[in-house]
Amino acid sequence: MLRRLLISWAGIALAFAVTTWILSGVEVSGGIFAYLWVSLVFGFVNAILGTLLRILTLPFIVLTLGLFAIVVNAVVLEITDAITSHLTIDSFFWSAIWAAIILAVAAVVIDAILSAVLGKPSTA
Numbered sequence: 001m002l003r004r005l006l007i008s009w010a011g012i013a014l015a016f017a018v019t020t021w022i023l024s025g026v027e028v029s030g031g032i033f034a035y036l037w038v039s040l041v042f043g044f045v046n047a048i049l050g051t052l053l054r055i056l057t058l059p060f061i062v063l064t065l066g067l068f069a070i071v072v073n074a075v076v077l078e079i080t081d082a083i084t085s086h087l088t089i090d091s092f093f094w095s096a097i098w099a100a101i102i103l104a105v106a107a108v109v110i111d112a113i114l115s116a117v118l119g120k121p122s123t124a
Helices: 002-022 032-056 058-063 068-083 092-118
Strands: 026-028 087-089
Touching: 002 026, 002 032, 002 092, 026 032, 032 058, 032 068, 058 068, 068 087, 068 092, 087 092
Parallel strands: none
Antiparallel strands: 026 087
16 A cells, blocks of 8 residues: 555656646756655645635536636645745646646546556556
8 A cells, every 4th residue: 555655656746747848837846856745745735725625616616517626726736836845836827727737637647557557456
């Protein structure tokens, strides 16, 4: 279980690397350990505040058929940006929204690849 958690953590860090590579408005400064740190902070913020935000905005998420979840993920990214100095997001509307979309897609693809390589069932 700990091995899977560490691999997922590295996968999210890789998803952040893909996101910063694709999107010019998002930057992680400080090398590989900064990516690991940002993914750790993002994981905690997403688990605590992200869950609370999703519960509070559930009517909007249902009303928009899930599209409002992208806004919630962008807010979680902005909160992560405010907490850590290694992550920089230029603007909420363009950079954070697109970063939330790219990060989600990259995380799902990386998780599927890691699950196929490790022979474990995918968590997505």
